[in-house]
Amino acid sequence: MSFDIQKILRPHLRNFKAYSSARTEYTGKDAIFLDANENPFGSASGELLNRYPDPLQSQLKVKIAQLKGIASEQVFIGNGSDEVIDLLFRAFCNPEIDNVIICPPTYGMYETSAHLNNVHIKEVLLTRDFQLQTEQVIAAIDDHTKMIFICNPNNPTGNLFHDEDIRSIVSSFNGIVVIDEAYIDFSNVSSWISQLKKYPNIVVMQTLSKAWGMAGIRVGMAFSSQEITKILTSIKPPYNVSALAQQAALKALENEAVKLEMAEVIMQENSRLISVFEKLNYVQKIYPTHANFILLKVDDPNRLYQYLTSHQVVVRNRNTTALCEGCVRISVGTPDENEELLKWMLAYQ
Ligand SMILES: Cc1ncc(COP(=O)(O)O)c(C=O)c1O
Numbered sequence: 001m002s003f004d005i006q007k008i009l010r011p012h013l014r015n016f017k018a019y020s021s022a023r024t025e026y027t028g029k030d031a032i033f034l035d036a037n038e039n040p041f042g043s044a045s046g047e048l049l050n051r052y053p054d055p056l057q058s059q060l061k062v063k064i065a066q067l068k069g070i071a072s073e074q075v076f077i078g079n080g081s082d083e084v085i086d087l088l089f090r091a092f093c094n095p096e097i098d099n100v101i102i103c104p105p106t107y108g109m110y111e112t113s114a115h116l117n118n119v120h121i122k123e124v125l126l127t128r129d130f131q132l133q134t135e136q137v138i139a140a141i142d143d144h145t146k147m148i149f150i151c152n153p154n155n156p157t158g159n160l161f162h163d164e165d166i167r168s169i170v171s172s173f174n175g176i177v178v179i180d181e182a183y184i185d186f187s188n189v190s191s192w193i194s195q196l197k198k199y200p201n202i203v204v205m206q207t208l209s210k211a212w213g214m215a216g217i218r219v220g221m222a223f224s225s226q227e228i229t230k231i232l233t234s235i236k237p238p239y240n241v242s243a244l245a246q247q248a249a250l251k252a253l254e255n256e257a258v259k260l261e262m263a264e265v266i267m268q269e270n271s272r273l274i275s276v277f278e279k280l281n282y283v284q285k286i287y288p289t290h291a292n293f294i295l296l297k298v299d300d301p302n303r304l305y306q307y308l309t310s311h312q313v314v315v316r317n318r319n320t321t322a323l324c325e326g327c328v329r330i331s332v333g334t335p336d337e338n339e340e341l342l343k344w345m346l347a348y349q
Contacts, residue, residue: 003201005227008092018234053243060246063253073226079240081207081220089117091231092146100147105321110149130157134165138172151180156329158289170199178203185211185263187290193223200225211263214252217245266292270332276342297326311344
């Protein structure tokens with residue numbers, strides 16, 4: 001493998017001049033800031049939000065880097081992982097020319113972002129038991145393949161891929177392998193972050209939206225080489241993470257024990273739900289899960305979906321997704337919410 005980030009980068013970005021503000025150029029102490037057309041008095045809300053946030057989210061990055069055991073220069077923060085996905089496309093894929101490989105069924109935003117950026121998609125379906133078709137993925141790589149997306153644990157299937165399969169894809173590819181670990185906090189495996197030194201071509205994504213319970217603030221993280229982090233930083237919108245989001249994220253990250261506790265309860269509830277699903281005669285298959293959701297194959301998914309919706313229980317109908325025909329995906333709720341779900345599922349004929 002000979003990975004050269006400059007070869008992957010879109011040519012017009014090689015000498016790209018990132019947006020720069022007077023605030024980031026100023027390195028002195030407290031000053032009178034008359035550079036950004038802000039309101040000097042304060043905020044109509046009563047909170048102190050009249051100033052633009054730190055565009056580099058320095059404090060937050062230091063905290064995240066500490067937690068993950070890497071350098072803060074290897075941390076990129078996006079307005080959710082969804083922004084990270086979009087920025088990766090913008091950085092590395094030339095519209096109409098380049099392609100990415102995705103392995104459906106998987107998280108839908110890889111495809112949506114590819115379409116939005118007018119980038120070709122090569123699909124290599126998972127196997128029937130939702131594992132990677134490693135050889136086919138590697139065979140699909142061509143001179144214009146810039147990225148391969150691997151979601152581990154995978155959404156909507158919930159399973160983990162074999163480590164050696166991911167490893168052979170990563171080591172056979174001169175482009176970027178995006179390893180999306182949005183659900184890793186619910187699993188018992190270690191993150192690919194530990195492999196960043198060995199594999200300069202991986203970008204590991206995580207998010208505060210799942211186990212940390214912070215979906216409302218939109219904070220997603222990408223861990224990669226300093227070169228890749230620099231590229232993403234240079235092309236992002238200047239203030240992509242709001243002051244409120246940065247403050248709330250810092251506060252949440254101080255409470256890792258709370259996250260661990262919530263994730264544990266969610267996974268206990270996950271097992272409890274499965275033990276009841278096993279008794280339902282219209283449930284044909286319960287797929288093994290390492291995430292906070294369960295994929296179920298049922299007799300008539302559209303009917304079950306409608307029935308649950310009519311009782312104000314909203315699940316995800318995955319019936320039209322390749323390899324998920326007949327399936328619904330159910331997120332694990334609180335014990336009370338799960339009780340309500342089970343009540344209706346037990347009553348369903
Ligand atoms: C696999 C996966 N990645 C990323 C995301 C989005 O994360 P964020 O909320 O950080 O944009 C989701 C959301 O459902 C997801 O399932």
